[in-house]
Amino acid sequence: MNPDRQDQAERERILARYFNVASIRGDNRQIVKRFLLGALWAAVLTPLLFYLKFGTLNWFSISFTIFLVVLCLLFALGFFFQTRTEYHTRVPIEGNLADRIGAFWLVACAFGPFFGWIITSFSPTESSWKWQYMARAFLSVILPVITAVPLVPYARGKAAFIAIPLLLAITALPVSSCLWVLADLHDGPETVMVDIWRVPATGKFDCVSQTSSKIACEDIRPGVAGVPLRITWLPHSRRVLSKRGVIA
Numbered sequence: 001m002n003p004d005r006q007d008q009a010e011r012e013r014i015l016a017r018y019f020n021v022a023s024i025r026g027d028n029r030q031i032v033k034r035f036l037l038g039a040l041w042a043a044v045l046t047p048l049l050f051y052l053k054f055g056t057l058n059w060f061s062i063s064f065t066i067f068l069v070v071l072c073l074l075f076a077l078g079f080f081f082q083t084r085t086e087y088h089t090r091v092p093i094e095g096n097l098a099d100r101i102g103a104f105w106l107v108a109c110a111f112g113p114f115f116g117w118i119i120t121s122f123s124p125t126e127s128s129w130k131w132q133y134m135a136r137a138f139l140s141v142i143l144p145v146i147t148a149v150p151l152v153p154y155a156r157g158k159a160a161f162i163a164i165p166l167l168l169a170i171t172a173l174p175v176s177s178c179l180w181v182l183a184d185l186h187d188g189p190e191t192v193m194v195d196i197w198r199v200p201a202t203g204k205f206d207c208v209s210q211t212s213s214k215i216a217c218e219d220i221r222p223g224v225a226g227v228p229l230r231i232t233w234l235p236h237s238r239r240v241l242s243k244r245g246v247i248a
Helices: 005-020 029-054 057-081 099-103 106-123 129-154 159-176 180-187
Strands: 190-198 205-209 227-232 240-247
Touching: 005 029, 029 057, 057 106, 099 129, 106 129, 106 159, 129 159, 180 190
Parallel strands: none
Antiparallel strands: 190 205, 190 227, 227 240
């Protein structure tokens, strides 16, 4: 047996042992069904577990659910087409710099938005928000696109029917997670004057902007009534950068 076939056989044995099946040759229906069922369970149980633990669902829990579902679907798709060689690319791998960059495409799409979210989770300020948002845009948009481009030449023949939709759909996921950040980078922060008072019947605060604005009390989280506040905030991602009391 030549070295290439030996390597392929060894990879198949490792995968079969990892997924606890006798072999990954044939049509792999058993493994495909497992991952399709896993995608269904992930879509149902992951949001439920987040809600039971934290009492709410936020964008992180939704994004993590999408990540698990897409991961299971990619495994199912990969095993489904593993033995359908007519859909495999015929372009030989050159091993050059572009191929090395393209090898990190899935990693960039999965972990770029995660690390970008971590960077912007630290409360942005008027002096830090821009570099925080630019770092997130690089990790969530530029990096996935840069790593996807070197893979395009391999999408030829029948492989293009699978590769092109995958490249577009998977790359669009991290980009879509950054749309509000891109909008704030484009428009910049907004400064508004807000009047605040406490509602006697409920004891809660009510807020009204002196000019047309989408800002709400939930964004401001005021602690004192009666003193107008000058708010600088990012309206698309709804992040308050500064709050200053205005004394008449």
